Amino acid sequence: MRWTVGRGIVAGYAVVLLLLAVVAGMGMYALSRTAGSLASVIREREHGIEAALEARGWRTSISRHPPGLRLVVMPHVSLARAKEFAADLRAVSEKLGLP
Secondary structure (H helix, E strand, C coil): CCCCHHHHHHHHHHHHHHHHHHHHHHHHHHHHHHHHHHHHHHHHHHHHHHHHHHHCCCCCEEECCCCEEECCCCCCCCHHHHHHHHHHHHHHHHHHCCC
């Protein structure tokens, strides 16, 4: 069978598309494994913050959507008490190595 220029070009594109599909498949596999690991690390950190604050006498909870630390501040909370919380949160964050 003789290879014409057109067949050579088509074969070249076919090889490129096959390699692209293989690389994309490998990337999707790696990304799914990484995303799962990242999610578990984030959950561990969230629970670490919550537990550390609870050990200092603060009741908080973790919000999933949007992700964050949920607090409820009531009207009877004084500025001094809010500053205490901010100081404890800063200390916990530094202890856990968080920004």
